[in-house]
Amino acid sequence: DIVLTQTTLSSPVTLGQPASISCRSSQSLVHSDGNTYLSWLHQRPGQPPRLLIYKISNRFSGVPDRFSGSGAGTDFTLKINRVEAEDVGVYYCLQATQLITFGQGTRLEI
Amino acid sequence: QVQLQESGPGLVKPSGTLSLTCVVSGGSVSTNHWWSWVRQPPGKGLEWVGEIYHSGTTNYNPSLKSRVTVSLDKSKNQISLELSSVTAADTAIYYCTRAPYYDNYWGQGTLVTVSS
Numbered sequence: 001d002i003v004l005t006q007t008t009l010s011s012p013v014t015l016g017q018p019a020s021i022s023c024r025s026s027q028s029l030v031h032s033d034g035n036t037y038l039s040w041l042h043q044r045p046g047q048p049p050r051l052l053i054y055k056i057s058n059r060f061s062g063v064p065d066r067f068s069g070s071g072a073g074t075d076f077t078l079k080i081n082r083v084e085a086e087d088v089g090v091y092y093c094l095q096a097t098q099l100i101t102f103g104q105g106t107r108l109e110i
Numbered sequence: 111q112v113q114l115q116e117s118g119p120g121l122v123k124p125s126g127t128l129s130l131t132c133v134v135s136g137g138s139v140s141t142n143h144w145w146s147w148v149r150q151p152p153g154k155g156l157e158w159v160g161e162i163y164h165s166g167t168t169n170y171n172p173s174l175k176s177r178v179t180v181s182l183d184k185s186k187n188q189i190s191l192e193l194s195s196v197t198a199a200d201t202a203i204y205y206c207t208r209a210p211y212y213d214n215y216w217g218q219g220t221l222v223t224v225s226s
């Protein structure tokens with residue numbers, strides 16, 4: 001089974017400052033089809049999660065360009081260029097290379 | 111716009127079977143997508159339960175595989191979840207979602223509590 005381990009943010013984050021969350025996989029997420037199925041989701045309290053980034057670095061429709069994803073193999077990063085108040089909540093990485101697994105989540109507080 | 115709505119009993123007795131349905135509107139379960147169930151214990155993180163393709167092919171979380179069945183009813187345009195032999199550890203908000211790794215369609219979730 002693939003395990004995803006996320007870093008903890010040093011809280012709280014200052015408005016307008018950057019933030020970075022890491023996600024490390026227990027094995028390579030490169031699929032046999034050549035794609036890497038690593039996504040990032042954001043969940044606000046009381047709401048279902050919403051997709052931000054798919055296949056490492058592709059922003060989903062409507063996601064602000066202050067969000068970016070990078071990485072390869074087993075190490076991935078979500079960066080928020082300038083944190084805004086609406087960015088509070090919990091961020092999850094998700095892999096779909098081998099079944100589906102979520103990271104444990106990283107809470108962003110301001 | 112695709113919308114998903116979960117429903118089912120909010121309370122299930124220990125050792126019983128949890129049964130939920132997810133009605134899909136604004137789209138068809140017969141399209142080329144995987145439909146998943148994801149759960150979230152109160153105050154905790156997300157856990158993938160299982161998924162089904164329009165062909166009926168299923169995949170399950172290995173830790174739940176012996177107790178889970180996900181099915182699809184094309185005539186009703188809905189997806190179903192059954193989880194047997196439940197314990198308090200199965201208490202969670204259960205979400206249905208379409209391909210959460212590349213899509214953004216989620217139900218609002220339904221809280222299921224396992225208690226006598």
